[in-house]
Amino acid sequence: MLKTSGIPTAEDLAVRIPPEERRKKGPVVMIECFQKIPCNPCFTACKHGAIQKFEDINDLPEVNFDNCNGCGLCISKCPGLAIFVIDETYSENEAAVSLPFEFLPLPREGEEVDLLDRSGKIVGRGKVLKVRNGKYEDRTPVITVAVPRELSMVVRNIKLGGDVR
Amino acid sequence: MTKSKTIICRCEDVTLEEIEAVIEKGYTSMDEIKRITRCGMGQCQGRTCRTLLLAELARATKTHPNDIKVTTYRPPVKNVKMSVILGGMEDEENS
Amino acid sequence: MKKTEIAVIGGGPAGLMAALAAAEMGARVTIMDRNSRLGGQLVKQTHMFFGSEKEYASVRGIDIGKVLSAEVLKNPRIETMLDSTVIGYYPDDGVLGVEVEEKTFVKIKPEKVIVATGASEKFLPFENNDLPGIYGAGAVQTLMNEHGVVPGENVLMVGAGNIGLIVSYQLMQAGVNVKAIIDAAPSIGGYWVHASKVARLGVPIMTSYTVKAAYPNELTGALERAVIWQVDDKWQPIPGTEKVLKVDVICISVGLSPLAEILWQAGCRMKYVPQLGGHVALRDENMETTVPGVYVAGDVAGVEEASSAMIEGRLAGLNAAKSLGYDNGKYDEKRREAMEQLQNLRSGPVGEKIRQGLAQLAL
Numbered sequence: 369m370l371k372t373s374g375i376p377t378a379e380d381l382a383v384r385i386p387p388e389e390r391r392k393k394g395p396v397v398m399i400e401c402f403q404k405i406p407c408n409p410c411f412t413a414c415k416h417g418a419i420q421k422f423e424d425i426n427d428l429p430e431v432n433f434d435n436c437n438g439c440g441l442c443i444s445k446c447p448g449l450a451i452f453v454i455d456e457t458y459s460e461n462e463a464a465v466s467l468p469f470e471f472l473p474l475p476r477e478g479e480e481v482d483l484l485d486r487s488g489k490i491v492g493r494g495k496v497l498k499v500r501n502g503k504y505e506d507r508t509p510v511i512t513v514a515v516p517r518e519l520s521m522v523v524r525n526i527k528l529g530g531d532v533r
Numbered sequence: 534m535t536k537s538k539t540i541i542c543r544c545e546d547v548t549l550e551e552i553e554a555v556i557e558k559g560y561t562s563m564d565e566i567k568r569i570t571r572c573g574m575g576q577c578q579g580r581t582c583r584t585l586l587l588a589e590l591a592r593a594t595k596t597h598p599n600d601i602k603v604t605t606y607r608p609p610v611k612n613v614k615m616s617v618i619l620g621g622m623e624d625e626e627n628s
Numbered sequence: 629m630k631k632t633e634i635a636v637i638g639g640g641p642a643g644l645m646a647a648l649a650a651a652e653m654g655a656r657v658t659i660m661d662r663n664s665r666l667g668g669q670l671v672k673q674t675h676m677f678f679g680s681e682k683e684y685a686s687v688r689g690i691d692i693g694k695v696l697s698a699e700v701l702k703n704p705r706i707e708t709m710l711d712s713t714v715i716g717y718y719p720d721d722g723v724l725g726v727e728v729e730e731k732t733f734v735k736i737k738p739e740k741v742i743v744a745t746g747a748s749e750k751f752l753p754f755e756n757n758d759l760p761g762i763y764g765a766g767a768v769q770t771l772m773n774e775h776g777v778v779p780g781e782n783v784l785m786v787g788a789g790n791i792g793l794i795v796s797y798q799l800m801q802a803g804v805n806v807k808a809i810i811d812a813a814p815s816i817g818g819y820w821v822h823a824s825k826v827a828r829l830g831v832p833i834m835t836s837y838t839v840k841a842a843y844p845n846e847l848t849g850a851l852e853r854a855v856i857w858q859v860d861d862k863w864q865p866i867p868g869t870e871k872v873l874k875v876d877v878i879c880i881s882v883g884l885s886p887l888a889e890i891l892w893q894a895g896c897r898m899k900y901v902p903q904l905g906g907h908v909a910l911r912d913e914n915m916e917t918t919v920p921g922v923y924v925a926g927d928v929a930g931v932e933e934a935s936s937a938m939i940e941g942r943l944a945g946l947n948a949a950k951s952l953g954y955d956n957g958k959y960d961e962k963r964r965e966a967m968e969q970l971q972n973l974r975s976g977p978v979g980e981k982i983r984q985g986l987a988q989l990a991l
Contacts, residue, residue, distance in 0.1 A: 371815040372835045374823025403820040406935075406973045407678035409686035425680055426976025445686045447676035448821025471801055488830025507688070508676070525828040528800070535841070540758040549753055580748045584885050584906060589753075599900040603907065606892035608716020608725055617733045 370402055375487050385521060386433045386454070395438025395455035395464070399429050400524075401448060413445035440466050440500075444508035453512075456520050463520035464497055466512040471528050474499055474509055482527035483515055491523060492516055541589070542582035544575020552586065556593045563590065563604045578610060632658040632707070634948050635724055635738035637714045637890060640668020641934045642926025642941035643744035644696040649945030649962070650742075651705035654954035657945075658736065659706060660726060662713040666700060667693030668746060670934065672769040674801075675794055678819070679935040682969060689934060690773075717741070717893045719919065740921045740948040743891055744941060747884035747905060747927035752786065755841035761851030762842060765795045765881035778804050780877035784854045785809040787881030788833055790933075793822035795881060800829050807873050810837035812859050819978070836860075840870060842878060854878055886928045894919045903985030904930030912991045913967070914947035915940060923948050930989070932982055939969050 370376050386396045397418065399410065404426045411419045411429065418436035419429055440453040449468040458464035475481055475496045483494045494515040501509035515523045536550035547570045560566050563573075563586060572586055573579030579586075583603070591598045636647045639661030647659040665671070673689020684692045700706050709728065716725040724741070726734045749764040751757070763771075763779055765787070771777045783804055785796045788811035796806045809826065814836050816823045823833055837856050845852040858869035885906040892898060896909040896917040908930050909917040916923050925944040926937035943966045950959050974982050 370820050370823070372833070374816060374820060374825075374827035374833050376824065400824065401821060403978070404976045405678055405819050405821075405978050406680075406976055407685060408680050409676075412681055412686075424975070425972050426979075445676075446821075447678045447686055448819065449825050450821045484828060484830070486824065486828050488828050528829070535755045538755045539753045541753060543751075543758055546758075578889075580887070581751050584750055585753055597900075598902075603892075606889045608718070608893060609727070610715050610889040611713060611727075613715055613727050613733070614730070617727055617731060620732050 373487075376400060376402060381521070386431075390433045391454065391456045394457050395440075395453050395466075396433055397431060397436050397438065397440075397442060398452045398454055399431060399446075400450045400452065401429055401446075404428060407447060409445045409447065410442045410451060413442040415439070415441060440510060441504070443468050443510045444500075444505040449508070452524060454520050456517065458514060461517050462514045463517050464512050465515050465520060465523050466498075466510055467524060467526075468508050469511045469526065470508055473529060474501060475511060475526065475529065481513065481529070483513065483519065483523040484525040484527055485522050486524050488525065490527065492519055494523065494526070496526075541585050542570070542572040542575065542579075544577050544581075545571040545573075547572040547582070549589070552589055553593070556590065561590065561594050562602055563587065564602070566590070567604050573604060576612060578612075579604070629723070630658075630734060630736045632656060632736060632738045633952055634658070634740045634742060634945075635660065635736055636742045636744060636945075637724070638668065638744035638746055638926070638928075639663070639666040639697075639700075639708070639710075640744060640746050640926060640937070641670055641692070641696070642746075642929075642937040642944075643668070643742070644700055645938045645941030646742045646744055646923075646925050646945035646948070647700055647706050648696070648703065649942040650949040650954075651703050651945075653946060653949035653956050653959065655705065655949040655952055657706045658709060658738065659700060660709045660712040660714055662711065664711050666697035666708065666710070669766070670696075672766075672773040673794075673934070674773060674798060677935055678933070679973060680969075683935040683938060683973070685935075714890060717890045719893065719895050722921075739952060740923065741894070742923045742925060742941075742944045742948055743888075743928055744924070744926045744944075745887040745890060745928045747886050747931050749880070750883045750885050752839060752880050752882050754839045756843060759842050759844050759851045760849065761876050762878045762880065765791050765879050768795055768877075768879050769798065772798060772802050778802050779879070780875075781805060782807050782875045783877040783879055784839075784856070784873050784875045785879045785881060786839055787811055787883070788813075788816045788818055788823065788835065789881060789883065790818035790822055791884075792879075792881035793818040793826055795879060796826050796831060797822070797829075799879075800826065800831065804877075806831045807875055808856075809833045810839070810856055811835050812838040812863060814861065838865065839878065840865065851876055851878060884927060884931045886931060888928055891917065891922070891924065891928070894922050896922060899988060901930065901985045901988050903981045904932075904989075908989060910989050910991050915944040916947065918991065921951070930982070930985055933973070936970060936973050936982075939966050939973070942966050943970070
């Protein structure tokens with residue numbers, strides 16, 4: 369339960385998962401924002417008219433999935449770190465999940481990592497495909513990781529590695 | 534909860550047990566409790582314990598916190614060395 | 629005696645915005661802060677802020693602090709006094725007593741005062757609540773984010789409001805293990821996105837739990853174990869539900885209480901409003917209290933988010949300057965804009981508590 373554990377239920381997620389036909393076409397955004405809070409930078413960040421203008425700043429974000437090309441520019445701009453991009457077409461058996469990751473050390477591209485679900489539980493192993501950590505990301509690096517296809521809607525984090533101190 | 538080990542005022546080491554004991558004796562204003570126990574008279578001038586004491590008094594006397602008279606807030610709001618104040622006076626004489 | 633048109637007490641988000649807004653209108657401002665730098669709590673906020681672009685959404689608090697401080701410091705109409713604590717307000721002659729660098733005592737007579745002193749942390753009564761290792765969340769942030777020191781290895785966070793959730797996340801970023809976040813309330817008080825962020829790091833959030841006791845290591849005397857237990861819907865602990873956590877840090881984040889001493893001294897009419905954190909001053913929509921010329925902004929006016937504190941500051945600054953006859957021609961527009969922004973920030977479901985609180989304050 370979101371309001372008691374911070375973990376969304378399948379029911380919560382159902383309204384946020386992009387339609388299957390759209391997922392079959394390539395990378396697409398999934399905004400895991402479930403609470404009406406006064407916030408709208410996802411709209412400001414979207415250059416493709418996918419994230420709709422807010423009538424009221426407290427509204428939940430609305431996505432026009434057909435306009436989304438999965439660029440992921442919104443990921444590092446969400447103050448709640450609640451935006452992910454899912455590409456279920458990455459390979460025959462794998463999906464690529466892009467997620468915000470503000471921890472050191474950052475994984476290296478090509479590195480094998482433990483994949484975590486929304487409760488932080490290890491659910492499998494995956495390979496880091498890309499680490500975006502430029503001026504645009506501004507200290508909210510975006511990690512793209514290849515995950516077993518069936519875990520595309522499960523994996524939302526990778527295990528922290530090493531001693532940061 | 535071991536009330537003798539539950540601190541209400543950290544600066545002056547006043548416990549919940551002591552607060553309850555003085556309320557039991559009939560001291561039910563923040564001012565009285567402050568004077569008797571020194572709760573709120575330490576280094577931080579009550580910034581930590583004031584809300585705890587208010588809550589405890591509200592509970593014990595079944596009073597809404599809004600109806601409990603708070604202690605008087607006098608300057609200085611923090612510990613100040615006498616030399617600082619005296620220095621200021623000197624400054625005034627000179628100017 | 630030093631004179632100024634507008635004295636702003638506190639250089640946090642509300643005070644900085646108040647000083648900038650008043651100076652922009654044309655007034656001469658003196659801003660005072662007890663720290664040796666401006667920015668207040670913004671300095672510790674490494675997370676991105678919510679809100680809209682106008683409220684610096686998506687910008688980290690620490691960066692907002694830098695931008696606003698720099699603007700204040702370079703503004704020729706604003707005088708900044710650092711290491712300066714306002715230790716008293718003497719209403720009979722409208723004089724502020726300021727301790728500077730713990731060395732000198734300066735008296736200032738302003739025409740208007742904007743009190744933006746912020747809030748202090750609430751504490752929690754439980755057995756052995758004074759053991760070494762028990763901190764307020766603000767203290768932990770200061771240690772880590774200002775001084776680069778971690779408080780310990782394993783933390784129990786008490787309080788699942790935004791501060792508790794954010795500090796838990798920062799602890800994890802610093803390589804400190806957060807064993808659990810507990811809250812006596814039946815549901816998470818902070819934003820769910822913050823909760824989800826720590827949940828996917830594997831940190832359990834346990835609602836309807838409170839601290840029963842803390843126990844020390846026999847040799848060192850420092851915190852070694854925390855005992856938590858469940859509370860029922862009337863907030864009463866349920867015997868038999870105790871759990872023991874091996875932690876060397878308990879971080880208390882159970883809310884803030886307005887730092888209103890100066891307002892009490894000024895003689896402002898105060899009211900206890902639990903939704904706003906404690907005793908707050910009654911004020912009108914211009915942020916002016918019942919004492920003419922004394923304005924409030926930010927957490928001291930009612931504990932809320934930093935984004936609304938900034939706008940309250942702007943509003944207080946605009947109105948204080950206007951009351952002195954300053955207007956650069958944009959007063960009406962800026963005032964209306966600020967009021968609309970506040971309305972927007974507070975109009976959603978998460979603003980309900982604030983709305984209930986503010987309804988009790990109106991003059």
